[in-house]
Structure formats: structure tokens, C-alpha cells
Amino acid sequence: MGRIEALVLLSTFTTSILAAGSTRPRGVGPEFAKFYKSSDSFACISNPSITLSPSQINDDYCDCPDGSDEPGTSACTYISTLSPPQPLTGSSAQNSTVALPGFYCKNKGHLPSYIPHMYVNDGACDYELCCDGSDEWEGVGGTKCEDKCKEIGKEWRRLDEIRQKSARAALKKKDELVKEAGELRAGVEKSIANLEVEIKTQEAKAAELQKVYEDVERRERGKVVKSPGKGSKVTILAGLAKTRVEELRNALTGGVKRAVQSWENYAANKDTDADESAEDRDIESISKPDSESEGINWAEWETSDEESDVEALYKIEEYLPESLRTWVHQKITDLRIMLIENGILADNANSGSESKAVTDARNSYNTANDDVGNKKSSLGDLQGDLTKDYGADDIFRALKNTCVSKDSGEYEYELCWMDKTTQKSKKGGGNTGMGNFVRFDKLYVDEEVGADGKGLGQGERFVLMYENGQGCWNGPNRQTTVVLACAEKDEIWKVQEQEKCMYRMDVGSPTVCEREIKVEKANKDEL
């Protein structure tokens, strides 16, 4: 948008142009006309102590240390910090900052514009900046640049209209997104409120059920096992369980474990998943030799105590490291089923060791308790989501779970908002993860804006950083810097691999449109 702003700026000088009229030397923009009015002498703009005869203006020789005597030629182009230093412009006391922004092309029929002086009379028609061809006024080497402002201006106006329309639409779209994001947020907030109520209710219910269960259980306890002791069923059971677990452990510490682990390493490489690594740890700890602190303390099981064996059986899990519980629970259940099926242990239902009432009460309590847990976890998720950074106005909340993609020759690129970026090869081979969203950022860019309005332009732009994508052969993990500029539609404009496996996506999106960008209709017809 930088250029358009400049053009708009120029248009405000319309009146002074008319005033200065035709007397301006070649290449002088209206805002500098005042410096060239005198017909007796010319004072260098930034070095007014140096005065020249008006005939020295545009005589194709650079006299002013600031270049202001040659607005219409390329004679002063060597005055630049980019050129090799030389003492030609005199002492360092002079101000050698270039005074003029460029050669002024009037571009009648289009917008006036400044073109760098080094483009003046170089034999190339630079219609993009100087549609009237006035930059090649000298016709060096027979160069002829006809005035193309009529057609270029017409085309520009046509596109500009589209751009303006698009810009307005983009803002509208942004408003919609903000609204949508607000609604989504409200939805989340509502869900949270609901959940909180539900959790309270459910907690009360669970407490009630717990009480019921405890009562039932207490009542039933006396009926189950009367004579705990060394030779009790539970102790025998524990002995058996020990043997089985030993066997299992031996199997695990041998080749099977290695095979399992290498498979899991492989799987983990594909997708590092917390559950799987937890399972990994389980196998680790059960495989460890038994001791007070690690593995399973069988002594606790083999020595009978006052406590109910049945209770102990159910509590077995509680003696284990938390990570082991699920696993052991499963194993014990399996073991139990195995024992029952082999006739070693009587089926619980028939044995009468625990009444259905206890089971039911416990189940009801557990169900209610689990429900509380689940709801709390959902609540946590929602609360996390609510505090998560979705950008200003929460706007990216509206785009969450949506993706845009671009066909870019060899590859198709996909950007999933707040999620990940992906490269899909057309020459076969799988998709390549180019990074996962980590944060928002800002980046100063200096890029072209195409006639279609696509392009980042110049200035600080909003950035989505995607990191820790797939590792590169002989290189880093892929990452993508997604740079946004205002556009009506979400669209990937350009993808560049800036250095090995470091990508940049230039993306148009209404999410980053700003009100102040709105361009007033340029008053170009007068120019």
C-alpha cells in the first residue's frame, strides 16, 4: 500500500502544480517547484550557500553537492552513500544528502510518480514508474518511449477500483471474522459456565453415591471374608499373581521388550505421543527388579494383615506407582478372568464374595466420579482455549481448524491456521510438515505489491511462526514464517525457501486489515 499512499500524497499538491505551471524545470515535482522559481540564480536546496546560474540547472553536470541542480538528468546519481567515495563534491562540510526524491514524471492521464534519477536517459523505457516515457527525454542511442499513460492509467483505474472494492470487502470480512470470533468465544464461555454448573451438580451426586457405596460396602463387608490369614484365598491369589507377573517380566526384559521398544521408538518418531511414552514407562517400571521403592512389593501382599483381603485386592492398584495402575489393573483383571476360566477361582457373582449391591454401588459411584473427572478436563481445555492468544480481537479463533492451500509448481503448500504448515510434492512422495504453530510475531518487510493488490508491501507485518516441522536431511527442522498482509480472501500468495528448510509464506488475509489503510479516492484526473 506504500506506493498508493505516496500517490495520494502527491495528489494533494495538485493546486500548487497548477500554480507553478509550465515553468518548472524538467523532473521537478510540484513540491519542489518553489526552489526553481528565480530566474537570476539557483541555490542548491540543501546547501543554499552555493548559488548557481539558472543555466546550470539540468545542464547534465552535477554542481550541487545535494544533486538539486540536476532534477531532470542522471548527472548527480553518483552522489550516494552506495557509490564509491570521492572528493568530487567538495569538502565534507557540505550537505551531500540527496535533496530530490527522484525524477518527476507527470504521467498525464495516470498518477504522477518519481523515478530514480539513475533511470533517466539510460535507454530503457520504465513504464511502470513513468508511463509518459519522459524519463527518456534525451532519446539516447535512438531510444523512443511513447506516452502510454492513457492505457496504463485506464488499466490502473480499473484495477484500483477492484482494489478499493476488495479493500472495503476485506474490512467487512474482517468485521465478520471478529464477530464470529466473538461468538465463538462467547460459546466457549457459555460452555465453561455450563460445565462449572454441571461439575458442581455431578460432584454432589458423586459424593452422595460414594456415601451410598461406603454404606453398602460396610454392610456387606462382614459377609465376605471371615478369616483372613496366611492361607487365605487372597494370599494364594497374590502368590499366583506374583508368578504370573514374574513370567511376564521375564518376557518383557528379553527380546520381546526390545522388539516392542524398537517398534515404539519407530512409532514415536512418526508421532510423539504422550500416551505411548507413558506406556513405555510402565513397561520400564514393571520390568525393574522388585524393591521397597520400585517394582511391586510382594511382601506387602504375602504377609496378611488385619485388612480385608478383598479390599486389599481392589486396592492393589493404589500401592502401585500411579503410572502402573491402569496396566496392573488390566493385568489383574485378565489374571482373574484366567483364574476363573481355569476353575481356580470361583466366579465372583456365584461365589458371593461380593454382593451385587456392592458392585452396583461402586460402579455408580465410579461412573459419577469419572464423569466429574472428564468434565473437569473439558473445563480445563476450554479455559485454556479461552486464555490462548488468538491475536487481536481474538480474530484467529474464527479461522481455527481451517486451511488454505496453494499450487506452487512443484509443490502444493497448505497453511492451517493456528495448526501446521505442509508441503505436498507433486512428484510423488509424502507430505512434509513445515512446522507447527508456536506464536505470533512481527516482521519488517519490503516487498512489491502487484497490480492485483497482492503482495506484502512495505512495513511491519503480522507473522505466524510455525516451528519444529519435519527435520531436514543434513539440516534443521523445517520452519515457516507466515507473513500476513491485508486481502479480501485468505490466500497464499507466495512461498519461498529462504534458506535451507526455512520457508516464508506471504499470505493475504482479511484478519490483518486495518481501517486506516482505506484509500481515499485519488484525485488523479487533474494531474
Added chain:
Amino acid sequence: MRVSSTPSSQWTALFVLVSTLCTLFTPAVSVKYENFKTCDQAGFCKRNRAYADTAAATSSWKAPYALTSDSLSWKSGQLQGTILKTINTNGETVRLPITISFLESGSARVTIDEEKRQKGDIELRHNSIARKERYNEVEDWTIVGGLGLSKNAAESREAEKTTVTYGPEGKFEAVVTFAPFSIDFKRDHATQIKFNDRGLLNMEHWRPKIEKTVPEKKEGEEETPAPEVPSGEDESTWWDEPFGGSTDSKPKGPESVSLDITFPGYDHVFGIPEHAGPLSLRETRGGTGAHTDPYRLYNADVFEYIMDSPMTLYGAIPFMQAHRKDSTVGVFWMNAAETWIDIIKQKEPHNPLSLGIGSATDTKTHWFSESGLIDVFVFLGPTPKDVTKAYGELTGYTQLPQEFSIAYHQCRWNYNSDEDVKDVDRKMSKHQIPYDVIWLDIEYTDDKQYFTWDPLTFPNPIGMLEQLDKSDRKLVAIIDPHIKNKEGYQVSKELKEKDLAVHNKDGNIYEGWCWPGSSYWVDCFNPEAIKWWVGLFKYNVFKSLPNLFIWNDMNEPSVFNGPETTMPKDNLHHGNWEHRDVHNVNGLTFVNATYQAMLERKKGELRRPFVLTRSYYAGSQRMGAMWTGDNQANWDHIAAAFPMIINNGIAGFPFAGADVGGFFGNPEKDLLARWYQAGAFYPFFRGHAHIDTRRREPYLVGEPYMGIITQALRLRYALLPAWYTAFHEASVDGTPILRPHYFMYPSDEAGFAIDDQFFVGSTGLLAKPVVTEGATSVDIYIPDNELYYDYFDFTKYEGQGHKTVPAPLEKIPLLMQGGHIIPRKDRPRRSSGLMKWDPYTLVIVIGKDGTASGELYVDDGESYDYESGAYIRRDFEYREGVLESRNLGTKGKLTDKYVKTMKDVVVERVVVVGAPKAWEGKSSVKAAGKDAALEFHAEEGGKAAWVVVRRPQVAIGEDWKIEF
């Protein structure tokens, strides 16, 4: 068993994939130093070194080669005869025909062949279909003139020797001693060069292989008369020779040639590129700090080459100069086979050889090639310029290049798409950084098939070329000699059908691996192949525009799975010459074909080609530019570049450069900035980077580096008129573009070994770009008592010796020598093409004697119209207050027309550095009769007085005077 087919094909695919990857990436993961032979691993090198050791250890060593005087004949500047080589103690001999030619230019040529092989009277092993002769066609590729025989040379024969006087005013002599055979080349009666002084002449004659069933003594015996050597020779390196997993079948057996060449009284030798090391070549046997291996010439794709090493690199020019105070001589060993050169420097206390002249050091060299002829040219100077000129008369002078090609080239492996190229182009313009050419490495092709564009990444090459053309910029695309072996690839199909590829030892098409995977190699020794190759560059075949030019890489040739990363030596080229015979000239033949193709891509569109090559040989300078291959982004490599470029320049190939920034690795910003400052003084100036490196286009580096780099680039562009003039000079007389001290001041011994500072053409610009980390100043050696001025601020330096010149990061140490006039164009533009009509600035640097002079050559920069006089060549002279421009050109049929087109191109400014004090107060001069204003600036704080003449407006192509 049917089920197994699926997994097995998958495994095959995986294997192919893995092996492809391995092949592709080998150059990027391993240092391949051990992949290249040491002398000990090259049979003939080992044998010849052993031969030299035997000779040295034998007190009464007598070389077994004798010229039979009765065979000798003299005819119009040529001496012909036969050398008999005694091959055993029974006195058996083989006949070696010798021709000694004395050329009109003053050069001499000694050619020795082997009669038996010449006549085809030998048997090849392994039923080989290779040619039986020693390779005698190098000169078809190398020599373009200067072979005319001397009419004034005269022979005077005696019993033991014959003496031929020749050369300018008969000042040269060749004294040929018959037995043992040797030649002394003299100038002004003093010996300058001796052949076979040490008796190391060796031509391994043909012999059949005797299978070792019966202990043999006599048949295989060679010249080992030393009695202490047990009978029976060491045959271990004679026949099939294994290295790095492949075996060279050597159907012709041992066939190396060798000769010792002594430069009595000379303690410096230069030349024989390409090696990474100092200009003044080091000793290779004995001596402290000497190399342990000889300098090797066997063009090869050497990955991450090491510094200060005699190891072979990508190119070979077997041309050596020897220099001592006030005398330069040279030899050109014209042999395209693998060649090694041993150098020893010997203090001669009695100095019997140099007859009281020069230093007391003799430089003794020993040359050996695996096959081919002994064919040596001898140049007797006496100035360096005489030697390079004489060498150039034979092998041709450097091409007068397209003017854009001496401007800045922006390259990277790779610009990934046509949009990427256009983006870089726009950004360079936007940041006002001049450049002329953007380059495409191999990735632009469709699947590494040359002459195609990747349809996905380069869907619109024409649009890309058109955008570049808008600011008169060019594109260079890579085309390599390996042609992908792939169904449906038209180029590959034609290559096979027309049988234009290199063959293996059995005469079938040779298949090897390179970038595209399985590939064939076009055999540009074949005239039919050249014809076909030319057709591939037509616009309807290789879709492009006239602003596309070509880069020939990998033409050593690089073969990833070949021995020493190149072709097997027993491969066969056109005419069934073995690859061993032609290896070093192979790269040249490929560039030659491309050059022919680029001359006239469309009928009537005759233009100077621009081709960059990595591999080269003597003569490649006629066809384009070279660069020093795959260097690294570190201070060692930036420092190594100037000696290499300078050495290449004095060896006749001045259009040379190194990758600015370093190919491998990411340069620190200060290194990158310094490298651009250095690159601004490379005749070939290109920034390049490996695919794994970060982007480093100048606009990406940030300030102050971007500004520093842009200043360096703009300095190059401002001085393009001077550079182009220097190129013109090189193109007409072979004078190097970067001129080392020994070349400019052949009497100043302190400067002989200097290779980190140099003069630019004839401009008097003395540059010493910084190539060390963290430098804030450099010591520049001033060779004379002339006045010198800092280029940028006119600080004065005077007096012979070392001067400390400030060199903060933003400054290039660059002095102007008094006595010169330097043409410049100060207006920055986007490209050199857009500077065409810009006015000139002339900088007069007044010398101690109050005078200055300089030259300017201008033409259209692209066509051959200059051959019809369409050029401007001026001599500027300042003397006694008058600057005069005089014509140096010869009028041709296009001269007037051209000068007319240039009538508006004027001198906009004359700067006089070291202006006489008397001019203070002067306010105008007469320029071509009209007044022009003059501004005087007095001497101040060590900075010289200077004046500037405003708008003399005298046309560059016309005669005029400016009177001060």
C-alpha cells in the same frame, strides 16, 4: 513365489533410491582428498621419480638417448632426425623421430615421437580397438597460429653437436648435443633453458607383456644400466593398474614420456595452473617446506580443495615461466595426458651454467606425462610480455568478451523458479545495486535434462528473460556434458542414435553417473557431435531468448562413480583415442562446441558467445571465462583466490575469477563484504553459493554491509571502461589483466614473489584488496619512485618500499600510480548495458615527470563489428598543460558509422590528481577551443592538490585537445 515380486521390486526401488541419494550427495558429505592419486599411486609418476632418483644416485649417469648425426636434416627452419634409445645392455635400440622447429615468432618447438607406435607396428592387449599411435592431435585443439617457420634461422653442424641461431636479430641459439641427447637454449650467448641436462629424458617404448611363466630377463629390460640394480625390472606398474575400485586396462602398456628442463640462474617459476598455492611455485622434492608430491595436472572435480597444495584441480595449462632479474623465459609442454611436474631449486656455488648472470639458484624441473608425445615449445623472452605474447600467438589470445560478462554476475545454486529470478532482479534494482547477469544452476532443468525447463518451477522462461531484458540484463544457464540416460529424452535419444557419445574400452556407449543419475557423455572430439550440439541451442530447441548465455560445468569430465571422479582412462573418444591421451583437453573440446553453438543461435544473429567453464586447457582462453571451482566461505579461500587468478592470467587465461562469498558454507558478513571488495578486482566477477547455504544476495546482508558491497560493485562498474580496455589489450597481445609485480617490474627482485597485490591492466591502478580477517590497514609494496595516490581521497604515497594504507572494512586499498589517465563512467545504472550512452570521467594522475597517458577501447560490447572497425580506440596524453586525445584505431568499413552513433557520448569531467600549484586561481581551460570551467582544490593534509574540469563536452570518439 508370485507374492515375492512386489516386495522385491520395492526393495529394488529403495535400493535405487538410496544409492541415488548416496551418489548425489557424496560431494557434500565427504572430503575426497584420498580419492585422488598421489604420485606413488600413479604408476608412471612413481616410475619417473624412481628413474630420476636412480640417475641422481648414479655418479656416472649417462642418458641412453642419442641423436644420430647422420639422420639429421635441416630444412627451412626445421631440424629433423632420429634419437636412438638404448634399451638394454646388449645395445638394442628403439627409434624416436625428433623434429625441432624454429618459428618465425622466435619460439622453438621440440617434438619427439616413437617410430614403432607411429607406424602402428605394435600389438595392444585385451584385444583393444584403441589407436596405436601416440596421441598427436592436441595441437588441433590448442594451437591456432604462430607455427610459421623461421626464414632466418641457420644451422651450423659440428661432430658432436649442432647449433641453430634464430629469433629476433639472431639472438637466440639452440645447441643440440647428440649423445647423450640434450639441448641448450641460449639468448645473447647465455644459456637460459636446458633440456635433458639431468638425463631424465624418458620415452617408455612399446613392449609386449611377457607372462611370467618363464623367468624373463631380457625382453622386459629397460634403461637401468646401474649395475647395483638387480636384473629384471619392477613391472608392477606397467600393466593393468587398479585404483579406487576400478582397474585401468592399459592396453598400450607403459608409455609415459618425461624430460627434465633446467632454468639455470632462475630462482622463480610461475604458471602451470590450476593449483591452490602461491604464484611462485614451490619445490616438490627435498628442501624445507617443499611439497612432497609433484605439481599434478589431471583435470578433476576436487571437492573442498585444500590450500597450498600441488594437488590437481579442474583445469590444466602446462605453461611455465621462469623469471630472474631482467629475464623471463618459458616452456609449454603440449601434452593432454595426466602430467606431473617436479621442481627443485639448487644453489650452484660455482654457478657454471648461468655464466655469471642472474642469481646462483638453478630451478630444475622434471615433467612427465602418462602418454602422448614429447612436444615442448620454448620461449626465450626476455620480458614477461614477450613470453606471454609468444605463447598467445600459438594458443590464441583471450576472447574479447561480451562487455556485460566483465560486469557483476549474481549466481546461486539455485534460483528456484522463474518467479524467484524475477524477484531477485526486482530487488537488486530496488536497492540500486548494479548487476548484469543472473545465473541458473542445474535445478532449472526438467529432471536434469539439459535444454529443457522444469515445467513446474520454470513455466515461463520467456517471461523471465523478457523481464531481465528490460534493464538489459542477461541470464546464464548451466549445460553440462553428461546427458541423462532416460527413455523419451530426445537429446539422449539422438545422442545414442547418432553414436556421438564417448565409448567405453569395448567400443560401446559409456554410461556413468552424474547429477542426472545414469548418463552419457557427448564426445566433442567428434566433428559430428559438435554439429549436433550446435543445433541444440537453436531457439526452437532450447526455448529462450538472445539474452541467455551458457555455463559449462563438470567438464573435466566429472563422473561420480568413475576413478578419481572422472572417466576411466581406457574409455575411447572419436578416432578411438584413449581418454588417457586426451583427458586434459576434454573440457576445452566441450566448451568449444558450446562456443560454436552460441556464435549464431539464429541465422544472421552473429554475436560473441559467453561461456563459463570449470575445466580448461591451453587455448580455452579463446572461448570464455573460467572460475576456480568449488571454494569455501573462509579467509583461507579468499586469500588463495588472487594468486590463483594471477597465475591463470600469466598462463594466458586472464578471464578468471573465484566464487565471491565462497561456494560452501555461510560467510560471516565482514568476509562477504571483503570478498565483494576483492571480487571487484576479479576479471570474472561472480557471487555464488551452495544450495545448502543461506541466501546472501547483497540486499539481504543489512547495513553497513549492503552499502559496502554496493560501493564495491559500483566501483567495478565505474571502472568498466578501464577493465574493458584491459580485456581488449589481453585479446590482442595476451597481456594479463591482473599484472603481478614481476610482470610490471621484472628488475625488482623484491616483487617477484608478490601475489597478493597487482596492477589492473595498463591503468596504473595498484590494488591490494583485504583478504585477512579484522584488518584495519594493509602494507602495500610500492615498486618504484613514482608518486602514488589513494584512489578515493588522493592521499599521497611516495618512495619505493612498503607503505601502510588504511583499510577499515569499508575501504579497498587501491592506489593510482602517477603517470596514468584512467577512463571511468561515474553514473550508477542498473546494468552495464544501460551505461552505454553515459559520459566519461577522465582521471589524470600526473606523474613525477609531469606527464600522464592512458588508453581507452570502446565498441558495441557484443558483436563482431569491431572486426570491421566499429570501435573507438584512443590514446590520451597529458603533457605540458595539454591533454590530447588521439586515435589509435585502424579505420575499417564500419568505423565512421560507429563513431557517428557515439557522437553524443562525451567527456563530462576531467579530474587532475597532483595538479600543479600554479593552477591555483585558474578558472577555465580551453576544451576543443571552447571555455570550460576549472575548479582547483589545494593540497591538504597529505592529500594531493587536484582540479576538476567541468563539462569539457568533448566527444569520446574524436580528436581534441584540452589546454590548461
